Amino acid sequence: MNKLQAMEVFVQVVDAGGFTRASETLQLPKATVSTLVASLETALAVKLLHRTTRQVSVTADGAAYYERCLRILADVKDAEESLSRTRLSPSGRLRVDAPTGLSNEILVPALPSFFEQYPDIQLELGCSDRPVDLIEEGVDCAVRGGQLADSTLIARRVGLLNFVTCAAPSYLERFGTPTHPRDLERHRCINYFSSKTGKIYNWDYARDGERIEMTLPGMVALNDSNAYLTAGLAGLGIIMMTDVQLDNHGGNGSRLVRVLDDWITDPLPIHVVYPQNRHLSAKVRVFVEWVADLMASHPQMRLRPLANAPALPLELTA
Incomplete structure (x- = not known):
């Protein structure tokens, strides 16, 4: 043996x-x-x-x-x-899990730079808005956001996601533009629900010390960030999305228009997490550092002072 x-x-x-x-x-x-x-x-x-x-x-x-x-x-x-070159040139299979939206908008476009530095790593990137069990599913580390419910994980906060409210021009032409969060109660809003609990997330706003939290009726609710964005682009209703997504998908107003721009939501913290009972291998370590550097260099995701963070609309919590 x-x-x-x-x-x-x-x-x-x-x-x-x-x-x-x-x-x-x-x-x-x-x-x-x-x-x-x-x-x-x-x-x-x-x-x-x-x-x-x-x-x-x-x-x-x-x-x-x-x-x-x-x-x-x-x-x-x-x-x-x-006693080897592993620290300088990590190699082998690395299984990572990350939310769909964050993968599409931030991680995957930057992967060429990762492989330039670490060509011997075979990355398996699971992209979904479904929270995974790292131990059960053999995941080395995961990119998550929001308040982390799993206290058994070691977490490093690497960035922030900021949210904006927007709609397609075709929707605004037909139904008008809201000027106050309470106006959303009379509009068609697209809700986002948790793939883990089925709960529909509230819409949160703040301005000049005033905070508003609402559960809005909607014609449709989705639990995938790509489908959620597509619904907004199709003019189905008003959505709350990240400013990164907005810039990448019609930030010039041709496809999506910002509304309620003088109201803000608290940013959502982004973490890289891994099990505390696992040895942090060189390949996991370099990936964590790469993600942290990637977020730090991104103008819309740099760490800033953080208030209470809502979890809209991406399913990023542990």
């Missing part, structure tokens, strides 16, 4: 909560994963896992051994990287 491999497999089984998910993540046959863990238990003369037909849970001895394995594997990884 390769004990280091067995330890890696055991850690992955605990992280994934089962042999099937662990085998998929490790790209090993399920029988091999099971055999390695059983061999480890035999060598240690200790039961590490409780197995039932429905789930796998860790024993008290297994939990203690799991923590030791994490430290040992991290030390081994550090030793390997310190």
Whole structure:
């Protein structure tokens, strides 16, 4: 038995909560994963896992051994990287998850610069507005925004998203232009709902110390930022979108027009997150630094003083 491999497999089984998910993540046959863990238990003369037909849970001895394995594997990884070129030229598969809108508008257009610096990394970028479980789905790190609900993740705040209210010229010609947030109650507004909870997000505005928060009726509600933008461009109604999207998709007024420009919403903080019980490998580290530099150089996403941040309209929360 390769004990280091067995330890890696055991850690992955605990992280994934089962042999099937662990085998998929490790790209090993399920029988091999099971055999390695059983061999480890035999060598240690200790039961590490409780197995039932429905789930796998860790024993008290297994939990203690799991923590030791994490430290040992991290030390081994550090030793390997310190004696190789990995720190200077990280390589291998890197699985990242990011919201659809942020990926399309910011991350993907900038990827050529990332690969110029790190040509040996094979990036798998999952783009969706669905919150993912990093451990269960084998994701190394994720770009998220809003208030992070998962306290088990390590988060680095890297930027801000600012929102504006706008509509297609065809809509404004037909229904008029709102001059106050309360006017939206008489307009056709396109709502955004959480793909996790199904809750429709409120519309929030502030000006001169006055704050307004509303739940608006709408003809349509969407939970994908690309579809949301498309609905606004089609003249279905008024939308709240990021100023980055507006600049990229009709900021000159030909396709979308800003309204309620003297009212603001609080910016949405953007984080890069990763599990705290995983060793931060060189490839994850350079990606986090690259995202932070990318946001810092973007004129609309630089970190600024932050008030309470609403989560409209992108599903970016943990």
